Amino acid sequence: ALQWLLALLLLALPSAYGDCGEPPSFAFAELTTPPEQSYRVGTQLQYQCRPGYVRNGNESPVVTCLPNSTWSEKPDFCIGKSCGQPIITNGNFHVETNLLLGATITFSCNVGYLLLGPASAQCVFKNGDVYWNNIPSCEIILCPPPPEIKNGHLLSGNTDFTFGMAASFSCNKGFSLIGEDTIYCTIGPNHNGTWSGAAPECKVVRCKNPDVKNGRRLSGFGTEHTYRDSVSFECNSGYRMNGSSVATCEANSSWTPPLPVCDEILCGAPPHFPFAKLLTAVGDSSKFGTKLNYQCNPGYEAAPGKSSVLTCQENETWSAADPDFCVRQQCSPPEIKYGKVTGKNPPFPFETVVTFTCDSGHELIKSSAKCVASENGVHWDPAPPYCSIRPCPMPPEIPNGNYNGQGKAFFTMGMFVRYTCNPGYYLVGNAAVFCRPSGNWSKPSPRCEG
Missing domain, CATH: 2.10.70.10 (Complement Module, domain 1)
Known part of the structure; x- marks a missing residue:
C-alpha cells in the first residue's frame, strides 16, 4: 500500500515528467487562455497586449515550456503606445526617455512668456487610449503702463507693453531729460513683467559759463550750457593741469568732474657741480623755460661740443646737463734746470702734484709743485727754479x-x-x-x- 501511495505522489509532481509550472506574468501582456497549474514540455502559450500597449514589431507573443521545466525567455513583445508630441504654443517640451506610455516630459516657455500649469506631464492610459495627463500653457508677459513724467511725455502712445517692448520719453521745450530716454519691458524676480529702470526726469539744468585761470577752452565755446554739455581745456605755456581736462554739465547744474586748475610749473633749486658755478644767483624755485648758464670754476675750461645750459622743463625738473661740460685745464711740463720730475708723466691736469730730483752736483730748492689756478689759466706753484748748483766751501787753507x-x-x-x-x-x-x-x-x- 505504501508503494502505491508513493507512485501516486510522483504522478502528482510536474517535474517528475519535465512539466512547467505557472506561465510568466508580464506588465504589458496577458494570456489569451486561462492559466493552469502545470504544462507539459513543448506546450506553447500565446499572450495579447494589455490596454495601452501594442505589438513590438515582429517579436512573437508566444512562450514555450522547455525540457528543463522552465518557460522560454521573451523580450518585450509589447510596448507602450505613444502619446505623441504635445502641442505647447510659445514653448517647448523636453524628453528624458521617449514619448511612450509611462514616460514623463517637462515643459518650458519661450523668453517673454510665463508657464501656467504644471511643469511636467506623464503619458497615461485612460478610457481606452493614451494621452498626456497635464499640458500647461505659455502666456505672454505684460508690463504695467509706463510711469508718467512731469514736464515730459511718452512717445510710444497708449498700448499694451509686452516683454521686450520699449517705452521712450521726451521732455517739453526748455527741460533736459535726466536718465535714460528709453526703458524696456523685462522679466522681474517673480517672473512678472517689470521695467528695466526708472523713468527719466525732466528738469531745468543750467551750468555756469566755465573759466579756468591761466588756461583756455578747446571745445564748448557757448555761454549757455545745459545737461550733458561738455567743455575741454588746456593750460597756457608754463602751467600744468591739475584735474580733468574735460568737464560735463550734470543734472545738479554743476560741472563734473570739477573744473581743472592750471598750476604754475616751477623747478626747484638748481643742481650743484663741483667744477662750475652759476653766472647769476638763482632762488629755490624757477619758472618753466628758465635757462641756467654755468661758468667753469678756475682751473677748469669748457669741454668742446658740450653745453653748460640747463632748462626748467614741464615736469618741474631741470634738463640733464652734458656730463663733464667743464674739464680740468692742464699745466705745461714744469721747467726743471739741473733736474727732472719723478713718478708722473704728462699730461698734468689742474691740482696735479709733482715731485723733483736734481742732477748730480745740484741740490733741491723746492721738492714739489702743484698745478694751481691763476687768473688766466693754470701754473705751477711754486714756480721754478727747483734745483741749484751745490757749491763747495772756500778751499781749505794750508800753513805756509x-x-x-x-x-x-x-x-x-x-x-x-x-x-x-x-x-x-x-x-x-x-x-x-x-x-x-x-x-x-x-x-x-x-x-x-x-
Missing part, C-alpha cells in the same frame, strides 16, 4: 802756502785750485784739489814743509 783763485766768491763741481808754498818751503802731496759733486773738496789736501 796759498792757492790760486783767491778772489773767487764760490766754487762749484769740477772746479779746482792749485796750491803753492811760500819761499823756503816745498809742497807735499797733490798740488791741486777738486770741488766734488757732494759739495766738498777732494782729499787729502797738500802741505808745505820747510
Whole structure:
C-alpha cells in the first residue's frame, strides 16, 4: 500500500515528467487562455497586449515550456503606445526617455512668456487610449503702463507693453531729460513683467559759463550750457593741469568732474657741480623755460661740443646737463734746470702734484709743485727754479802756502785750485784739489814743509 501511495505522489509532481509550472506574468501582456497549474514540455502559450500597449514589431507573443521545466525567455513583445508630441504654443517640451506610455516630459516657455500649469506631464492610459495627463500653457508677459513724467511725455502712445517692448520719453521745450530716454519691458524676480529702470526726469539744468585761470577752452565755446554739455581745456605755456581736462554739465547744474586748475610749473633749486658755478644767483624755485648758464670754476675750461645750459622743463625738473661740460685745464711740463720730475708723466691736469730730483752736483730748492689756478689759466706753484748748483766751501787753507783763485766768491763741481808754498818751503802731496759733486773738496789736501 505504501508503494502505491508513493507512485501516486510522483504522478502528482510536474517535474517528475519535465512539466512547467505557472506561465510568466508580464506588465504589458496577458494570456489569451486561462492559466493552469502545470504544462507539459513543448506546450506553447500565446499572450495579447494589455490596454495601452501594442505589438513590438515582429517579436512573437508566444512562450514555450522547455525540457528543463522552465518557460522560454521573451523580450518585450509589447510596448507602450505613444502619446505623441504635445502641442505647447510659445514653448517647448523636453524628453528624458521617449514619448511612450509611462514616460514623463517637462515643459518650458519661450523668453517673454510665463508657464501656467504644471511643469511636467506623464503619458497615461485612460478610457481606452493614451494621452498626456497635464499640458500647461505659455502666456505672454505684460508690463504695467509706463510711469508718467512731469514736464515730459511718452512717445510710444497708449498700448499694451509686452516683454521686450520699449517705452521712450521726451521732455517739453526748455527741460533736459535726466536718465535714460528709453526703458524696456523685462522679466522681474517673480517672473512678472517689470521695467528695466526708472523713468527719466525732466528738469531745468543750467551750468555756469566755465573759466579756468591761466588756461583756455578747446571745445564748448557757448555761454549757455545745459545737461550733458561738455567743455575741454588746456593750460597756457608754463602751467600744468591739475584735474580733468574735460568737464560735463550734470543734472545738479554743476560741472563734473570739477573744473581743472592750471598750476604754475616751477623747478626747484638748481643742481650743484663741483667744477662750475652759476653766472647769476638763482632762488629755490624757477619758472618753466628758465635757462641756467654755468661758468667753469678756475682751473677748469669748457669741454668742446658740450653745453653748460640747463632748462626748467614741464615736469618741474631741470634738463640733464652734458656730463663733464667743464674739464680740468692742464699745466705745461714744469721747467726743471739741473733736474727732472719723478713718478708722473704728462699730461698734468689742474691740482696735479709733482715731485723733483736734481742732477748730480745740484741740490733741491723746492721738492714739489702743484698745478694751481691763476687768473688766466693754470701754473705751477711754486714756480721754478727747483734745483741749484751745490757749491763747495772756500778751499781749505794750508800753513805756509796759498792757492790760486783767491778772489773767487764760490766754487762749484769740477772746479779746482792749485796750491803753492811760500819761499823756503816745498809742497807735499797733490798740488791741486777738486770741488766734488757732494759739495766738498777732494782729499787729502797738500802741505808745505820747510
